Amino acid sequence: MIHGVQVIDTAEMYGDGNAERLVAHAIKPYNREELFLISKVLPSNASKKQIPVSVENSLKRLNTDYVDQYLLHWRGPIPIEETIEALEKVKSQDKIKSWGVSNLNVDDLEKIMKLPDGIKCESNQVRYNLGDRGIEFDLMPMMNKLEMPLIAYAPVARGDRLGTNLTKQKVLKEIAKKHHATIFQILLAWCIRNGQTIAIPQSSKTAHVIDNVKAAEIQLTQQDLRQIDSVYPKPSMKQPLALW
Template sequence: MKSVTIGDRQVGPIGLGTWHMGDQPQIRSQEIKALQTGLDAGITVIDTAEMYGEGRSESLVGEAIQPFKREDLYLISKVYPWNASKTQLPISLDHSLKRLETDYLDLYLLHWSGDVPLEETVLALETAKAAGKIRDWGVSNFDTADMEALWRIPGGDRCVTNEVLYNLGSRGIEYDLKPWMQRQKLPVIAYSPIAQGDSLGDDFLANKLLQDIAAAHHVSIFQLLLAWSIREGQTLAIPQSGSADHVLDNLKAADLVLTEAEWQALAKAYPKPTQKQPLAML
């Protein structure tokens, strides 16, 4: 299985997303089982945020990881932009750590750019890192200009990743953002890597090309889309699933190998952008 390097840590190319998880008490046990099934199968990364259910997702993750050795996991959470000040970020971080029932995060992300000056946020993140409460920090939903602005700030180049929307139907970052990140040796964390219907078209499950390629490899279209997102070995994909079976299906996508002709057919049907596009966000 390929690995992705984030900072000085190598992780598998598929993690566990948790957006919308923890919101429905009636399926809490099912969602915990899904996360634990993924961890039992060798997934190490769990991605969450204080925004997800206003902390309910973090609490769910905190309960799910209790049977596992903390050092074997790679926990990611995110701070609201309005909580990213030198006074508020430490408070938000402590709340996240308490909900996650852990002493530190492997990665802490600024969820998107806001009104707090980036210089102040970088200082707050570096202070948290020096205190041992986070191992690394990064950003989310930053476009190329945002990343360039971050790099001009003292310490801004200590950012280790950018988490953005990326899938076969949303390739906008490939015009300039992804190449810029590659030059800086920054991996992409792809949220919603199993494309939404509105980005591939509402009938994407009936698409003959996707059907034919998936059938040739005895996989689902969803597994094919996930395999596409991690094809280059520089992307960590974090699909969300509250089903244990779906989590295991997602993991199998890491081993899917397509022919060059199949890759080219997908590229022709869903081409990379030829001009700048606004950063896609959900």
């Protein structure tokens, strides 16, 4: 493990494959079996013909024999039935240990669950943070019922997206001070508060990565959560899935 971090998320799209090469370099000194690597296939490559090619290319770039979880990056023109069939085939070859999806909403998951191998979908990676709480209305309850883990990208929302400068938000400042933490650590702690969410914050600095890891030690109180809800309320109606 790297400072206690086991999950590393990447994709064939990131940097045209260079992100996977960078991950390979970063994990080289560590025990591969202690890490959980996630990569993603582009929708244009999510066919029976192309998924095996994409998987092989990712494995070469990552310098590993297998990926722990392989996700469909978002829905595209290729039928989801074909994509799942291809994912199951590469899984049977031990090139991926499991598969999931990304940026899929309730309707898409309902369709997947009706397919013979749909129940084998092991995660959904979506944008989730204080400024993007829409999934709490219907998608998150559905995933909880299915016992499907949520992988939250962009868990530390940008201030402009929330309509305020987070570092100056009074409630967040008070809660951060109470827990001897930074506001960004509070945002991460909030995101993973239910124990069923994996947050994958992006950072290019070692110190920030270590700070992010420490956020897992913060236990927000019910009072903290009520204060946060008063500023960033839960959704009261269905909302479009937040993207990017």
